[in-house]
Amino acid sequence: MKSLFTIVREQISSFYLILRLSAFEMKSAHTNNYLGRLWEILNPIIQLSIYWLVFGIGVRGGQKIQMENGTQVPFFIWMVTGMILWFFVNPAISHSSKSIYSRIQLISKMSFPMSAIPSFVIMANFYTHLMLVAVVMFFLQFTDFKLSVYYLQLPYFMLATLIFLLALSLITSTLSTIVRDVQQVVQSVLRMMLYLTPLLWHTDKLVLNGVNLTFLLKLNPLYYLVEGYRASLLGTTWYILEYAQYTLYFWVLILFMLLLGSTLHLQFRNRFVDFL
Amino acid sequence: MSETVIIQNVYKKYKMYKSPKEKLLDVILPGGYGEDFYALQDISFTANQGDVIGLVGMNGSGKSTLSNILGGVIPPTSGTVKTVGQTSIIAISSGLNNQLTGRENIELKCLMLGFNKKEIQEMEAKIIEFADVGKFIDQPVKKYSSGMRSRLGFAISVTVNPDILIVDEALSVGDQVFGQKSKNKMFEFKEKGKTIFFVSHSMGQVKEFCDKAIWLEYGEIKDYGPVIEVLPEYENFLKQHKAMTNEEQKKFREEIMKKQSGINVKPKISDNF
Numbered sequence: 152m153k154s155l156f157t158i159v160r161e162q163i164s165s166f167y168l169i170l171r172l173s174a175f176e177m178k179s180a181h182t183n184n185y186l187g188r189l190w191e192i193l194n195p196i197i198q199l200s201i202y203w204l205v206f207g208i209g210v211r212g213g214q215k216i217q218m219e220n221g222t223q224v225p226f227f228i229w230m231v232t233g234m235i236l237w238f239f240v241n242p243a244i245s246h247s248s249k250s251i252y253s254r255i256q257l258i259s260k261m262s263f264p265m266s267a268i269p270s271f272v273i274m275a276n277f278y279t280h281l282m283l284v285a286v287v288m289f290f291l292q293f294t295d296f297k298l299s300v301y302y303l304q305l306p307y308f309m310l311a312t313l314i315f316l317l318a319l320s321l322i323t324s325t326l327s328t329i330v331r332d333v334q335q336v337v338q339s340v341l342r343m344m345l346y347l348t349p350l351l352w353h354t355d356k357l358v359l360n361g362v363n364l365t366f367l368l369k370l371n372p373l374y375y376l377v378e379g380y381r382a383s384l385l386g387t388t389w390y391i392l393e394y395a396q397y398t399l400y401f402w403v404l405i406l407f408m409l410l411l412g413s414t415l416h417l418q419f420r421n422r423f424v425d426f427l
Numbered sequence: 428m429s430e431t432v433i434i435q436n437v438y439k440k441y442k443m444y445k446s447p448k449e450k451l452l453d454v455i456l457p458g459g460y461g462e463d464f465y466a467l468q469d470i471s472f473t474a475n476q477g478d479v480i481g482l483v484g485m486n487g488s489g490k491s492t493l494s495n496i497l498g499g500v501i502p503p504t505s506g507t508v509k510t511v512g513q514t515s516i517i518a519i520s521s522g523l524n525n526q527l528t529g530r531e532n533i534e535l536k537c538l539m540l541g542f543n544k545k546e547i548q549e550m551e552a553k554i555i556e557f558a559d560v561g562k563f564i565d566q567p568v569k570k571y572s573s574g575m576r577s578r579l580g581f582a583i584s585v586t587v588n589p590d591i592l593i594v595d596e597a598l599s600v601g602d603q604v605f606g607q608k609s610k611n612k613m614f615e616f617k618e619k620g621k622t623i624f625f626v627s628h629s630m631g632q633v634k635e636f637c638d639k640a641i642w643l644e645y646g647e648i649k650d651y652g653p654v655i656e657v658l659p660e661y662e663n664f665l666k667q668h669k670a671m672t673n674e675e676q677k678k679f680r681e682e683i684m685k686k687q688s689g690i691n692v693k694p695k696i697s698d699n700f
Contacts, residue, residue, distance in 0.1 A: 168538055175535055179526035182567065257524070258539055329454055424501045425441070 158266050158321070158413040165267040172267070173274035180275070191279045192286065195238050202234070203227050206351045216353050218387045228294055232384040233350045233377045235287050236312065239280035240373065241341055243316050247272045248323035248337045255328075255423055265420045266413075269320035277313065291384060299386035307391065308379040311401070315372055318405055321412025325419055328426050348373045375401045430511070431591060431622045432474040432497065437506035439467040439492055439646075465687045466492040467646045470506070474639075477620040481633035481654065483661055484643035485668075490626050493643065494593045497624060512590025515540075517581055525569040529560060529579055532568055536583050550586050557612075558582035559605070578605055585612050592616060593624045630658060645683040 162169075181187045207213065207226040215223040247269040254268055284305075292298065327333035345351070347368055357364045368374055375397055382390035391398050419426075442461035444450045452460040467489045474480055482490045495501045496508060498516035523532045533554050537547045555564055558579045563571060571579070585592070594613070613636065616623060627633055633640060633654065640657040642650040650657045671679065 167544065171534070171538055175524070175527060175531060178531070179524055182526045263539060263541065330451065421502050 154413040154417045161264045165264045169271045172271040176275035232381045236380045243276040247320035251324045252328040269324045273316045301386040304383040318408035321416045325415045433509040435507045437470040437503045440504040479623045479637045481637035481640040482626045488643040489646040498593045514591040515589035516593045517584040523568045529564040554582045554586045591622045595626045
């Protein structure tokens, strides 16, 4: 518990540092391309059109998806509202878990607040995410799913995503500094997650021998976040309250991850340089 | 004169692994695994304000390890390091981000060193003036010549106005004009009563700058005292070493390896973690 407070205090006191460093991080990522930051929109568009072709037309034959409240949602819109989170979470997890060992040479002082390193990497990805969310919101106004009061849930889910990413990155960035193989594990788990989260296919009918296995998928905190984003953007439910139990599960899990992550991080951070 | 650096019984132990498997075992097993290598053994000394201390010794004697510990970059395995005031290391590899411009690198590096917005704004102009890279300050660092790069790194390190400065083989960078400029800066620091550690293989530079010298040999302090006493001894040793036949040199190196594997380390030192 004490280590958790140390980490939280460090995050707050180095807030300015995190903002500036994330700005530099974003800048240095795109200096080599002529189209620069435009790629942050072009890449998702290319991926989305492929997924739409394969899953929307190929697999589903253009069929709409029925939400729990009965609304029929075209597959493309259903996919976009979930994938938008994936385009943030996927690079954020993989970059933040290698953030410490790939940057430790740049840090010339042990007194540097190390826990700010994964945070500024996450923040650098968050700016792109905000931009994409704005684009998707604009696009949705031309469909049947216009601005609604349910959008109010969105800031909550963004915050929840950020805290989830921080908790996870504290664990993975520490472990991957000690044992570099962890980065490979993270990568392959991420690849699995694309299919184990309701991003490309509707997971409500995962039934084997009469047992509904959807609850297994729901153990994944990303499930909660993706469905939350979708509920906010499509205006289907007040997801937080409708699934109060699931909300509780999510936060208990996050708290546990934060505790584990901050303990691990503080345990090893003085020795990070030695693991190079 | 007040003491600014107090080093007591500092050890730095590294593990040598024959395979990645051993590295993993070392992380998992509570007692650790792998062959020990002591880069530093039982280092104790104090330095006062205004001291300029040369660190001399052959390759692999632990000079860089010691300067990194002094600069607070790496932690010692055991022992205590007390430094009064801000420390700054000047090394050839200055750790700049190649994609960013010089100006951005200045801010980045200062942020990393823990300065706030206002302090950075004040320092920026001074750093740019000292680095003297002209219009290149707004170009990405990857387009710099190697001289420009080290000048920028040097300028940042000296402008942060440290109380304790560690110069690791860095005065040889740049052309003679810049060399003179950085030498003057060093003498200025010396007059201001800052503590300076100077790592160099050039006996001439050490004699020119330093009042005291620490002679490191296989991770231990062989001698610590005024330059006029330590350097002749060290030069003598170098001469003897050069005169040795290949066989003798090999034997000498083997002895060093034995010593550094921690044979003489008393079991009383328990690891800090």
